[in-house]
Amino acid sequence: GAVVSQHPSRVICKSGTSVKIECRSLDFQATTMFWYRQFPKQSLMLMATSNEGSKATYEQGVEKDKFLINHASLTLSTLTVTSAHPEDSSFYICSAPEAGKNTEAFFGQGTRLTVV
Amino acid sequence: DAKTTQPPSMDCAEGRAANLPCNHSTISGNEYVYWYRQIHSQGPQYIIHGLKNNETNEMASLIITEDRKSSTLILPHATLRDTAVYYCIVRGVQTGANNLFFGTGTRLTVIP
Numbered sequence: 614g615a616v617v618s619q620h621p622s623r624v625i626c627k628s629g630t631s632v633k634i635e636c637r638s639l640d641f642q643a644t645t646m647f648w649y650r651q652f653p654k655q656s657l658m659l660m661a662t663s664n665e666g667s668k669a670t671y672e673q674g675v676e677k678d679k680f681l682i683n684h685a686s687l688t689l690s691t692l693t694v695t696s697a698h699p700e701d702s703s704f705y706i707c708s709a710p711e712a713g714k715n716t717e718a719f720f721g722q723g724t725r726l727t728v729v
Numbered sequence: 730d731a732k733t734t735q736p737p738s739m740d741c742a743e744g745r746a747a748n749l750p751c752n753h754s755t756i757s758g759n760e761y762v763y764w765y766r767q768i769h770s771q772g773p774q775y776i777i778h779g780l781k782n783n784e785t786n787e788m789a790s791l792i793i794t795e796d797r798k799s800s801t802l803i804l805p806h807a808t809l810r811d812t813a814v815y816y817c818i819v820r821g822v823q824t825g826a827n828n829l830f831f832g833t834g835t836r837l838t839v840i841p
Binding site: 617619647649656657658659662704706707708717718719720721722723725 | 763767770771772773774775778816828829830831832833834
């Protein structure tokens with residue numbers, strides 16, 4: 614199946630700093646990518662939809678100024694957690710369906726963010 | 730999208746078939762049933778999906794009841810590597826695999 618690569622897999626940062634997470638579709642183009650967040654022992658929660666060449670759409674309760682999303686190309690979306698705080702510590706996961714096909718979504722391996 | 734109900738946890742002996750049920754009594758005619766699984770600290774992995782007919786691939790079989798109100802994911806010969814949380818998701822044909830909403834899933838533990 615298609616591959617979605619997420620980087621970094623693990624990051625520790627100091628409170629108040631910003632962290633950028635990359636999500637790449639390696640062998641297909643994705644006009645849309647999705648960002649999820651998963652707290653310990655909880656299910657995945659959709660945060661936002663990243664749209665190539667346009668603004669991202671955010672789920673209710675997700676601060677767009679805190680979680681900056683950029684989808685500048687058909688193979689790359691980035692999520693920047695700005696001014697991170699310990700409560701932002703979580704597992705962040707991206708997914709992408711292949712452009713023009715929506716029968717299955719391919720997920721990245723996830724990024725474990727720890728804010729200290 | 731139709732809501733799904735799954736048991737929170739199940740055990741299965743290694744080498745035996747694992748049968749994971751899912752209820753989706755409010756499913757509509759144009760909604761697919763998707764199954765994903767998430768192994769600890771990894772991203773979810775697509776397993777299978779179906780609309781009306783039973784489906785089989787190299788990973789699993791999906792049995793959908795005739796009234797489509799429930800389905801069962803079957804892992805024919807469970808291995809220790811199949812220990813994961815399994816999610817049953819119902820999605821419209823148009824929406825498909827876009828912005829999936831995950832419930833709590835079933836935590837399957839395969840026992841040696």
